[in-house]
Amino acid sequence: MAFTPRTPRVVAARRLQRRRDRDATGRFLAEGPQAVREALARPGVVTELFGTPTALDRHPELAAAAAHADVPVSEVTDDGLAALAETVAPQGLVAVCRHLDVSLEQALSGAPRLVAVLAEIRDPGNAGTVLRTADAAGAGAVIFAGDAVDPYNGKCVRASAGSLFHVDVVRAPDPVTVVDALRAAGLSIFATTGYGDSDLDDMTDYGRLVGPTAWLFGSEAHGLPEELTAAADARVRVPLYGRAESLNLAAAAAVCLYASARAQR
Amino acid sequence: MAFTPRTPRVVAARRLQRRRDRDATGRFLAEGPQAVREALARPGVVTELFGTPTALDRHPELAAAAAHADVPVSEVTDDGLAALAETVAPQGLVAVCRHLDVSLEQALSGAPRLVAVLAEIRDPGNAGTVLRTADAAGAGAVIFAGDAVDPYNGKCVRASAGSLFHVDVVRAPDPVTVVDALRAAGLSIFATTGYGDSDLDDMTDYGRLVGPTAWLFGSEAHGLPEELTAAADARVRVPLYGRAESLNLAAAAAVCLYASARAQR
Numbered sequence: 001m002a003f004t005p006r007t008p009r010v011v012a013a014r015r016l017q018r019r020r021d022r023d024a025t026g027r028f029l030a031e032g033p034q035a036v037r038e039a040l041a042r043p044g045v046v047t048e049l050f051g052t053p054t055a056l057d058r059h060p061e062l063a064a065a066a067a068h069a070d071v072p073v074s075e076v077t078d079d080g081l082a083a084l085a086e087t088v089a090p091q092g093l094v095a096v097c098r099h100l101d102v103s104l105e106q107a108l109s110g111a112p113r114l115v116a117v118l119a120e121i122r123d124p125g126n127a128g129t130v131l132r133t134a135d136a137a138g139a140g141a142v143i144f145a146g147d148a149v150d151p152y153n154g155k156c157v158r159a160s161a162g163s164l165f166h167v168d169v170v171r172a173p174d175p176v177t178v179v180d181a182l183r184a185a186g187l188s189i190f191a192t193t194g195y196g197d198s199d200l201d202d203m204t205d206y207g208r209l210v211g212p213t214a215w216l217f218g219s220e221a222h223g224l225p226e227e228l229t230a231a232a233d234a235r236v237r238v239p240l241y242g243r244a245e246s247l248n249l250a251a252a253a254a255v256c257l258y259a260s261a262r263a264q265r
Numbered sequence: 266m267a268f269t270p271r272t273p274r275v276v277a278a279r280r281l282q283r284r285r286d287r288d289a290t291g292r293f294l295a296e297g298p299q300a301v302r303e304a305l306a307r308p309g310v311v312t313e314l315f316g317t318p319t320a321l322d323r324h325p326e327l328a329a330a331a332a333h334a335d336v337p338v339s340e341v342t343d344d345g346l347a348a349l350a351e352t353v354a355p356q357g358l359v360a361v362c363r364h365l366d367v368s369l370e371q372a373l374s375g376a377p378r379l380v381a382v383l384a385e386i387r388d389p390g391n392a393g394t395v396l397r398t399a400d401a402a403g404a405g406a407v408i409f410a411g412d413a414v415d416p417y418n419g420k421c422v423r424a425s426a427g428s429l430f431h432v433d434v435v436r437a438p439d440p441v442t443v444v445d446a447l448r449a450a451g452l453s454i455f456a457t458t459g460y461g462d463s464d465l466d467d468m469t470d471y472g473r474l475v476g477p478t479a480w481l482f483g484s485e486a487h488g489l490p491e492e493l494t495a496a497a498d499a500r501v502r503v504p505l506y507g508r509a510e511s512l513n514l515a516a517a518a519a520v521c522l523y524a525s526a527r528a529q530r
Contacts, residue, residue, distance in 0.1 A: 034510075133516045138506030159513075166508040201527055241403030241526045243431040245299075247519070248424075251398045254516035255523045261506045262466055 002053065002075040005083035010076060013050065013096050014083050019150050026099045028152035030164075031090045033059050038162035039097050040065045045165070048096040049073045052081050055092020062093065086154040099152060100169065104143070104178065107168040108185040112140025114260050115187060115214040116253065119175045119228055120146045122219060127151070128159025129250045130217060135163035137257035138264075142167050145175040146225070175216075179231045182214045191216040191224055191232035192256055194246050198234045200259055208234070209263035215256050220249045267318065267340040270348035275341060278315065278361050279348050284415050287364075293417035295429075296350050296359045298324050303427035304362050305330045310430070313361040314338045317346050320357020327358065351419045364417060365434065369408070369443060372433040373450040377405025379525050380452060380479040381518065384440045384493055385411045387484060392416070393424025394515045395482060400428035402522035403529075407432050410440040411490070444481075444496045452477040456489055456497035457521055459511050463499045465524055473499070474528035480521050485514045 003010050015021040016029045027047065030039045033055070039046050040062060049066045053075050056063045066073045076084070084094040107115075116134040121127045127149045131142050144151050151157075151169050172178045179189055188211055190203075203209055216232060218224030229235050238247055238255050247255070268275050280286040281294045292312065295304045298320075304311050305327060314331045318340050321328045331338045341349070349359040372380075381399040386392050392414045396407050409416050416422075416434050437443045444454055453476055455468075468474055481497060483489030494500050503512055503520050512520070 129513055129516065132509055133512060135507040136503075136505050136509035136512050136516070161509065161511070161513075163507075163509050201530065204527075238401075238523075239526075240401050242400040242428075244397055244401035244426065244428050246426070247398060247401050248394055248426075248515070250513070250515045251394065251401070251519035254512070254519040258503075258520045258523075261504075262469075265466065 038165040052092040107141040113212045114139040124153040124156035128156040131160040132163040137261040143170040187212040189232045191229040196235035196237035303430040317357040372406040378477045379404040389418040389421035393421035396425040397428040402526040408435040454497045456481040456494045461500035461502035
């Protein structure tokens with residue numbers, strides 16, 4: 001019989017919509033077939049899969065992959081699914097996943113040539129979008145530093161469009177320690193700020209983007225903390241060719257990360 | 266005496282939150298000091314300014330600019346302002362503005378070297394963000410083509426962060442006519458699509474971004490209409506260096522527009 005919103009396992013999983021319960025259990029929710037597929041591709045991440053009968057019929061390969069990995073698959077009613085999902089059209093599938101962030105040391109042991117640091121970024125949609133863009137640009141690690149949003153926030157997971165499962169995600173409470181560790185690992189540290197004294201085009205022309213690089217991004221509202229812009233090797237502004245006063249975070253991050261990706265080809 | 270939500274002029278202005286009334290009157294609302302400042306910088310655009318006494322005190326230069334332009338300035342109560350504003354924290358100012366889009370011919374008469382075409386993009390936040398990014402990259406015109414969002418939608422105006430008042434905005438119902446006109450004006454037409462056969466880095470390396478260029482962007486959900494990708498001079502994909510399946514619209518547009526801006530320096 002299909003689980004309902006009152007079935008204890010559904011009630012327990014639903015609690016993972018709250019950060020407190022994610023932190024306490026080390027679990028989070030990923031919804032929709034794309035996210036579930038990416039999560040199942042990482043061994044040991046998915047601990048339970050909920051799906052409506054219709055969705056499980058439509059995606060037999062996902063149900064099979066779950067079964068093959070000894071992940072329990074539970075049918076839920078439409079109401080049960082709606083209770084687990086945060087979006088209006090979740091396409092019938094929600095997976096309970098283990099947190100998969102790694103330590104900073106572990107991420108750096110892979111010698112990533114491109115790293116994005118989200119410093120004190122609170123908006124989950126912005127954070128997830130930059131995570132997705134960093135993955136697209138070939139970044140090996142994305143670091144949620146300081147008082148940043150929980151990477152397992154549902155909106156962040158959805159905005160990442162699967163990239164949460166592709167790159168090494170790190171959570172580091174102290175951003176300055178992060179900068180020290182990145183520098184010790186041989187990366188150049190570039191802080192993005194509208195008031196930077198280095199122009200991104202000049203940095204490209206002078207070959208400064210060719211080596212391993214970590215980009216520091218701050219929140220749209222507050223920018224980067226002063227101590228971080230001071231600690232960086234350069235303070236970089238994206239050139240404004242027109243009359244806009246600034247770019248939004250997602251656009252600025254895309255331009256910087258792709259400038260690095262192109263320079264590192 | 267300050268206007269309230271029931272004052273007829275406030276009631277009339279509030280109706281501009283609806284597209285039907287914007288279309289019928291040729292007016293729209295811009296809220297917050299930044300947008301009001303940019304709107305006032307364009308002669309003849311603002312027809313009325315509403316502000317709380319606190320906000321008008323805080324921005325005496327805006328009240329003075331309005332008075333200097335013979336724009337009526339009306340004090341509103343906090344409730345009156347809340348009725349006019351669509352955001353929770355509108356910072357006390359809302360301007361009624363005249364539509365300012367120009368014809369395609371007029372926009373092309375300025376011989377823009379960079380143009381962004383938003384084809385059938387329905388999401389106002391995405392459209393406004395691309396408008397802002399296009400302005401930052403130095404685009405001379407942004408064309409809302411086909412069944413695209415109303416550029417005067419409040420969310421689009423806010424996401425544009427003032428750029429709606431900086432560049433030539435065009436509304437054109439038929440995207441194919443737009444492509445023909447752009448080509449006749451000497452611009453290369455590049456359609457962005459994840460399935461494009463031309464790589465953006467190759468286009469850059471081969472010098473194809475140096476001349477006047479129009480970029481066609483489609484919606485995240487549906488991409489570009491087939492007839493538009495077929496009509497373009499090249500179908501361009503942003504390279505994916507990592508494992509992400511795609512970029513979101515704002516990020517892809519930023520990478521393409523800035524590749525052009527850099528090539529055209």
